[in-house]
Amino acid sequence: MSTLKRSPADFAFLGGTPAFADLLPVGQLYFPSWERYEAAMRGIFERGWFTNHGPLAQTFERRFAELVQVRNAVTVTNATLGLVMGAKALGLTGTVVVPSFTFVATAQAMTWAGLEVSFADVDPHTHQLTPATVEPVLDDDVSAVLAVNLWGGTCGPSALEALCAERGLTLLFDSAHGTGVSVDGRPLGGHGALEVFSFHATKTLSATEGGCVCTDDDELAARLRNIRSSYGAGEPVAVEVTGNGRFSEAQAAIALLSLEDLPANVANNAMLHAAYVDSLAGIDGIRVVAPTGADESAFPYLVAQVDEEAFGMSRDALVSLLAAENVVARRYFRPGVHRLPPYRDAPRNHTLRLPVTEHLARTLVQLPIGALVDLAAVEQICSLVAAAHRFAPRLHVEEAA
Numbered sequence: 001m002s003t004l005k006r007s008p009a010d011f012a013f014l015g016g017t018p019a020f021a022d023l024l025p026v027g028q029l030y031f032p033s034w035e036r037y038e039a040a041m042r043g044i045f046e047r048g049w050f051t052n053h054g055p056l057a058q059t060f061e062r063r064f065a066e067l068v069q070v071r072n073a074v075t076v077t078n079a080t081l082g083l084v085m086g087a088k089a090l091g092l093t094g095t096v097v098v099p100s101f102t103f104v105a106t107a108q109a110m111t112w113a114g115l116e117v118s119f120a121d122v123d124p125h126t127h128q129l130t131p132a133t134v135e136p137v138l139d140d141d142v143s144a145v146l147a148v149n150l151w152g153g154t155c156g157p158s159a160l161e162a163l164c165a166e167r168g169l170t171l172l173f174d175s176a177h178g179t180g181v182s183v184d185g186r187p188l189g190g191h192g193a194l195e196v197f198s199f200h201a202t203k204t205l206s207a208t209e210g211g212c213v214c215t216d217d218d219e220l221a222a223r224l225r226n227i228r229s230s231y232g233a234g235e236p237v238a239v240e241v242t243g244n245g246r247f248s249e250a251q252a253a254i255a256l257l258s259l260e261d262l263p264a265n266v267a268n269n270a271m272l273h274a275a276y277v278d279s280l281a282g283i284d285g286i287r288v289v290a291p292t293g294a295d296e297s298a299f300p301y302l303v304a305q306v307d308e309e310a311f312g313m314s315r316d317a318l319v320s321l322l323a324a325e326n327v328v329a330r331r332y333f334r335p336g337v338h339r340l341p342p343y344r345d346a347p348r349n350h351t352l353r354l355p356v357t358e359h360l361a362r363t364l365v366q367l368p369i370g371a372l373v374d375l376a377a378v379e380q381i382c383s384l385v386a387a388a389h390r391f392a393p394r395l396h397v398e399e400a401a
């Protein structure tokens with residue numbers, strides 16, 4: 001049966017056949033071949049070494065440090081914990097400026113580290129923090145800026161480095177989306193005091209769950225390693241309290257396989273991204289947002305902006321229409337972290353308006369890209385979007401909640 005939409009009745013939300021038989025997710029979702037996975041797990045069994053900074057974790061740290069050209073890559077259980085540990089290892093106090101247009105974990109990590117969070121708006125074109133968006137929220141309580149390198153682009157670290165140096169602020173980066181991204185001739189990883197990467201299954205490099213704190217500061221890295229292990233680790237560099245942020249051998253095994261396949265996965269993303277750009281180009285009211293501020297990107301997301309008037313349908317209606325076709329489009333980062341608990345309830349945020357963040361949160365959509373997506377799927381999704389636009393005046397789609 002054809003899944004082309006020749007009339008409104010062909011859309012799945014009106015009873016037509018869904019364009020995809022199985023759910024097509026947003027996110028990288030890389031799986032190594034079963035044979036390579038099995039061999040890696042057999043090695044773990046043979047060595048009888050599951051965790052506590054085993055040989056695979058050590059090898060991965062060396063290889064990732066080489067990839068991002070930093071002196072220290074400290075693997076951790078996930079990026080959220082890496083950000084908490086980073087703030088603790090740096091001894092941050094007071095208030096940290098973060099963008100509101102980010103995944104909620106950026107701010108939550110600072111809250112777990114006992115810090116106040118002050119939200120800054122982002123640039124309307126790049127969606128990133130800039131000196132111009134940070135300056136208005138700087139006050140005497142601010143001790144640090146946690147910038148995010150978003151969408152496989154960057155926030156232009158050097159301009160923020162200059163601002164923070166001038167104001168005596170610590171600068172750290174949430175580079176959860178940053179594997180395979182370079183700027184000013186070098187990979188993300190060595191900017192500011194530290195950068196934190198995520199190896200969640202949806203990220204370009206997967207450990208299923210996982211993360212890494214990168215820094216060129218050896219003493220800071222020693223503090224991080226000490227915090228990572230409940231008993232402390234290595235040369236004792238004083239830290240207030242230790243914890244458990246370890247990266248298991250099973251995580252490291254997948255991460256090493258994912259690292260081997262990184263060039264192929266990045267090439268796949270780049271091809272799919274280019275296909276989306278081509279196929280969506282002629283549709284009024286839809287614009288692909290390319291990663292900005294990077295020499296090289298791994299294209300981990302396909303971000304598009306919906307202009308409701310020109311497209312004929314709201315972003316939320318499009319998401320709902322696509323969901324019925326088994327296309328899981330996402331609305332990152334809705335509604336903006338300053339509008340989520342616990343932040344929306346903080347008195348300082350009651351009257352906070354971040355117009356760019358709020359506009360982006362209403363209009364952006366992320367479409368499937370990554371290891372489970374191929375060119376035929378991209379063409380099918382773009383044809384669905386084109387049909388949604390064509391038939392929009394005759395479609396009354398209930399908006400996704």
Ligand SMILES: Cc1ncc(COP(=O)(O)O)c(C=O)c1O
Pocket residue numbers: 078079080081102103105106148174176177197198199200210211
């Ligand atoms: C911008 C950003 N920061 C932090 C995180 C948290 O990463 P993790 O899931 O590894 O804790 C994510 C995860 O999606 C993210 O997108």
